[in-house]
Amino acid sequence: MNRFLIIAALLLPTLAHAAAPVQVVIKSFAFGPETVRVTAGTTVTWVNKDIEPHTVVSNDKTFQSEALDTDETFSFTFDKPGSYGYFCSIHPHMIGKVEVTAK
Amino acid sequence: MKDHDISRRGALSCLAWGGAGLLWTMAGGVPTASVLAAGGDKAKTAGSFSFVQMSDTHIGFNKEANPDTVGTTRAAIDLINASASDAALVLHTGDITHLSRAGEFDTAAELLKGLKPTELHLVPGEHDVLDTSKSAFFDRYGAPSKGKGYYSFDHQGVHFIALINVLDFQAGGQGRLGAAQLEWLEDDLKGRSASQPIVIFTHIPLWSLYDKWGWSTDDWPQAMSYLKRFGSVTALNGHIHQVVQKVEGNVSYFTAASTSYPQPKAGEADGPGPMTVPADKLRAALGIRRIETLPLKISDSSLA
Numbered sequence: 001m002n003r004f005l006i007i008a009a010l011l012l013p014t015l016a017h018a019a020a021p022v023q024v025v026i027k028s029f030a031f032g033p034e035t036v037r038v039t040a041g042t043t044v045t046w047v048n049k050d051i052e053p054h055t056v057v058s059n060d061k062t063f064q065s066e067a068l069d070t071d072e073t074f075s076f077t078f079d080k081p082g083s084y085g086y087f088c089s090i091h092p093h094m095i096g097k098v099e100v101t102a103k
Numbered sequence: 104m105k106d107h108d109i110s111r112r113g114a115l116s117c118l119a120w121g122g123a124g125l126l127w128t129m130a131g132g133v134p135t136a137s138v139l140a141a142g143g144d145k146a147k148t149a150g151s152f153s154f155v156q157m158s159d160t161h162i163g164f165n166k167e168a169n170p171d172t173v174g175t176t177r178a179a180i181d182l183i184n185a186s187a188s189d190a191a192l193v194l195h196t197g198d199i200t201h202l203s204r205a206g207e208f209d210t211a212a213e214l215l216k217g218l219k220p221t222e223l224h225l226v227p228g229e230h231d232v233l234d235t236s237k238s239a240f241f242d243r244y245g246a247p248s249k250g251k252g253y254y255s256f257d258h259q260g261v262h263f264i265a266l267i268n269v270l271d272f273q274a275g276g277q278g279r280l281g282a283a284q285l286e287w288l289e290d291d292l293k294g295r296s297a298s299q300p301i302v303i304f305t306h307i308p309l310w311s312l313y314d315k316w317g318w319s320t321d322d323w324p325q326a327m328s329y330l331k332r333f334g335s336v337t338a339l340n341g342h343i344h345q346v347v348q349k350v351e352g353n354v355s356y357f358t359a360a361s362t363s364y365p366q367p368k369a370g371e372a373d374g375p376g377p378m379t380v381p382a383d384k385l386r387a388a389l390g391i392r393r394i395e396t397l398p399l400k401i402s403d404s405s406l407a
Contacts, residue, residue, distance in 0.1 A: 028372075028373035028374035028376075029316065029317075029373075029374035029375060029376065030374065050374075050376055051166045051167075051168065051376060051377050052375075052376040052377065053201070053202060053230070053233065055233075059274045066233075066235075067202060067203070067233040069202060070166070085274060086274070087272075087274035087275065089272050090229040090230075090233065090269075090272070091229070091317050092272040092273055092274060092275065092276045092277065092279075092317065093275065093276070093277065093314065093315070093316070093317040094317075095274055095275050
C-alpha cells in the first residue's frame, strides 16, 4: 500500500508537466497570439500588458476573468478538447480563440 | 411643419475657433415658437439655457499618462464653476471611475459635490460596470433609470435621453443598446412633436466613428432611425477622450474631451488607450464642454 502511494506521488508531477503552460499577452487592445493550439490538460495564462483594464471571457461563459489591471493575470486549464472562442467583455472587438486537441 | 426641412438644410451656419477652445455656433435649432409648442402646456419658461458636459474622469487611474486624475477632475470642476456656474445641469458621459471600485466612486462623488450647477445626470462607461453585479454604479446612480441605465427627462422644452451602451457586449462587436432599450426609446419618442429639440447622450459614440477600436455602437442605426423625424438632434458622448464632430442631416454628433488623459486619434497608434503627453501639455489635452440652446452653441474649453 505504502509503495503504491509513493509511485502515485512520483507520477503526479510528471502528469502535471505533461503540457507546458501557454501564455497569451494582452497588448494594444489585442490578444497575442489571437489563436493558440494546445492539448487537453494545458493551462493557458493571460497577462495584461496594457495600461487599460481588460477581461477574458469565453463566448459560452466556460471561463470568465475579473477585470485585469496592468500586469494582472488570469489562468484557465483546458481539460476538454474543443474550440473556445473568447473576447474582452469591456472591449468586445478584442477576440481570441483556444483550440484544444486530445492528448 | 415645413419649417423643419428649412432648419435642417441650414444646419451649420458658422464655424469659428475661439481662444479658449473650439467654438461652434449653429443655426440648426428650432424656432423658439415651435419649442414653446413642443413643450406644450408643461413648458414652464420660454427661452434658452445652458448645460455642461464632462466626461471620462477615470478616478483611480494613476499611471504615467496622468498620475493625478483627482487633480484634473478638480480643475475641470473649477473651470465649470468659473465659466458655467449658471448652467442648468451637468451631464457626465461615463467612465467616472477607472476600475469600478467603491473607493473610486466615493472619491468621484465627493469631487462632483463641488459642482455649482447641482443637477447632475450620469451614464456609465464600461469602466464603471467592471464588477460582476454592476452594483458599484447602479447603487449610487441607478435611481433615475430604476436600475436599467436608460431614462429621459425634459428641461425647458428640450428632451434629454440617457442611453446605456456598455452592457450586453457580444464577442467581436461594438457597444450595444439591446432590444429592450431600443423598444423603450421608440416608445419614449412616440407622440412627441418633431419640433422638440432632442439631446441624446451615451458613453460610446452612437455612430460608427472607428469600429476597429470599438468606437461605435452595433445597433446605433436603429436608435437613430427613431430620431429621423425630429428637427434638431444633438448626440453627445465620451469614451474616445477627444473632441470630434459630425453633422449628418438633422443630427449633430459631438464626442467630448476627457478630464483624465488623451487617447490617440483614430488609427494613429497600435490601439486606443491612455496616451502620455509631456506633463505641461496634459491640461491642454483635457477639457469640458458648455452647450447653449436656442440657438445651439457648443464651446469646448481645455483645462490649460
